[in-house]
Amino acid sequence: MNFETELKKGKFLVSECPFCKIIVWPPSDFCNRCLKENSWKECSCEGKILEFSKKENTIFCVAEIEKSLKILGEIISGTPEIGKKIKVVDCGITNNNYFFKMAIIE
Ligand SMILES: [Zn+2]
Known part of the structure; x- marks a missing residue:
């Protein structure tokens, strides 16, 4: 999933670590706390x-x-x-x- 590709289409996605239960910002494929892979979801905006x-x-x-x-x-x-x-x-x-x-x- 590419944050910028989606943003260009007007879709605001956020990356969330399923282990730490935190939103990782700036968006990234990996959690900046535990370094595991994030999941992507549409932002509530x-x-x-x-x-x-x-x-x-x-x-x-x-x-x-x-x-x-x-x-x-x-x-x-x-x-x-x-x-x-x-x-x-x-x-x-x-x-x-x-x-x-x-x-x-x-
Ligand atoms: Zn994490």
Whole structure:
């Protein structure tokens, strides 16, 4: 399974160690704790805002997803506040950078 191949298609996968029961981030085929092989699953894509900032008309935020990984993304709808719930509604790769677009869901 290749994380980037799937991300290009707009699918957000996370690697999880079946032994440690942790999500391994950045995504990897192997657990960074026990070095065994991870399994892949589709991310729930839900999380909360840890930080956000505004630049012109774009709102960027750092969100914590699945209680374990932190991603940088753009908020495309809703009024951001720290701690608010978000959902990743779009993701992919442009110019070799990952992008995540999020909507506020509460
Ligand atoms: Zn492990």
